[in-house]
Amino acid sequence: MSAKDGASILVVDDEDHNRALLRAMLGGQHRVLEAANGPAALEVLVAEQVDLVLLDVMMPGMSGYDVCQKIKQRTGEAFLPVLLVTALSEQEQKNLGLQAGADDFLTKPVDRRELLLRVRAFLRLRSQDALIRLQLKQLAQLQNTKDEMLSLMVHDLRSPLAGIVSHLSLIIEDAPEGHLREDAQAALRSADGMRDSLEEALQIRLLEEGQLPIARAPVDLKALVRDAAATLEPTARRKRIQLSTAMDGEPIASVDGKLVRRAIENLLGNALKYTPAGKDVSVAVRHRDGTVEIEVSDRGPGIPAELKATMFEKYGSVEAKKGGPRKGFGLGLYMVKLVADGHGGVAHVLDRDGGGAVFSMRLRSAA
Template identity: 25%
Template structure:
């Protein structure tokens, strides 16, 4: 299909048609007609972009053809240039009356012809663009997801968009000129709505951005709408009607109610969590402390070997219980925090100090600690960062076999330090690596050792630092490398 604009030449003289065609054929698609009747047929079929129309023709003259195209065909704007040897003022006036857009004296001058065609086609393009924009606007109003209606001074519905009619369940033609208050507004709200719209009809808006009231669908079910109103004025500036646009918020309001109920349930849940945390800290920790004291007393009573074994098992189980209670309380406290204060911290010092605290455990399992951070590593961190390293080193010792090695490194990775703790334990399957830091995802991970609270604490502290933490396989054989990052402090 040609992308050229289409020009219709209407002239009964072949020499004129040939001349004009030679001028235009390189730039435009040219079609021709030798009579007015033929021209009208072509116009309906081809809808040309512009018409060059001779005035004097046998049968139907150019004036009649122009009048029919402009006034009877009701086509979109098609520019018409009348070609005439007539020069009188009356002839021009008649051409204007029938809708001609411009005139050109025969024989046509090529430069002037090109100038007039270019000018009129540019106007047509602008006209077509405006029509397209208008049609898009109408289409938008028809299918936009809100009800748009116009009410006259007596509250009769004089326009409603297609979407609005669909929402109400009616055919548009069946509800035009029906009273809005009588047909669509529930009787209990009619007075309220009228009190809202009466001042608007007088040009006195109440200043509210929107208001809400329900309307009745064809099935007489109420739907709650949020309404935005404005006035439409006539040519004298007087209020002629009001434009109302309504958004159906029925489901949204139901969701808001559910959300409020959920928020109340969540608050209750948080209250229960706080209560449970207090129970952990006090009501459970105190009995665990008493058990610890009683086992120490029993150890002083010269127990038998069997009794020592039982007491030792009680001590170990109770220590695990105390550790679990303290970790759970700590995690609950961290979960309630939204931000931390960061200070300049020497990571190297923290790593060395924390490692010294585990010297006894390392010695008992004959684990060698290979630690490279002998220098200073200034970082921005909260003092709780010591708990991260403590948890990771404790786990590395706990799950490492005897006579193995744990390696601690600090790497410079641009504007951050990366701390790594590598062990030679059993390692963690790849499919479980993403779950090791999530206490809730680990409830049914039988392949992962431990209760998971320690690593959940690590993850929460790193989240509050807005930093990363992770685990990968140890490339030096078995085991895992747990790592975390911290922002460098300015030197």
């Protein structure tokens, strides 16, 4: 490898002969840049592409520790290895270097083979860091493309679905009692469910982009929970699940009623989905000291401890993570998290006494 093709290494030392020695060791394989003091080194970093820094510690004015700290404090920069070159051997001096952000040390007099081996190792780390950054950027672009496609699909499906709902409603109005009317009602329920899913996907996208602001207004929490539970009551009856609600504390809170109700419905739908027939599901709301806590408790199989921290991530269903069949798109709990975040709160899951899980959403009320 020629110096022209090699990495650029910045040698910083106030002694000419020390810089000349390191240049001679490296010059055949790498492009060597030089600086006689700390300020000059920082100027080189602004003007040149540097892949590694060999930095003397004992320099007048700005010490090597100070220069190292300045280098490591640069924001938005790729990983730039800094190796301190020092005659100091005391542990306290090394600790100061590590505290300043140094990646490694070379002791004077520098052994050429050790120098080349350490330089090669850290250049490899820098290369790997660059590759990871590139891959993360590409993943972010793919994610953005996928989200844009999802938004377009939702937008294009809403209008024809609204037409289907309208026509089914007209059929039900005119249809006599019997199988035809029952089939139309079942189709309407399915269409309504699909419309709700599309609206939820759109709301999630808008929340992620900050285009759906939290519209706070005084809300009757008891009525909010009652209405949300009423939406899922048919499902509870069909599975013979006892669905109960409870309210404690101040009845009025300043929250986004529509989004909070949607989040409660998501939690309830999830609870009813996994609770066996004949068991119970409960919704408890507490509002005290400007904090609203909503807990939905089920009697399902529970959440494994290793998955609790990631349950509210996007597409974070337990079935998918355990390798089982996916029974949903993993967006419901993610929306709960976004709603909680938007209210300055948090969402989490705990074990329920006697079996099951408790999904909790804590919100800050402006009231």
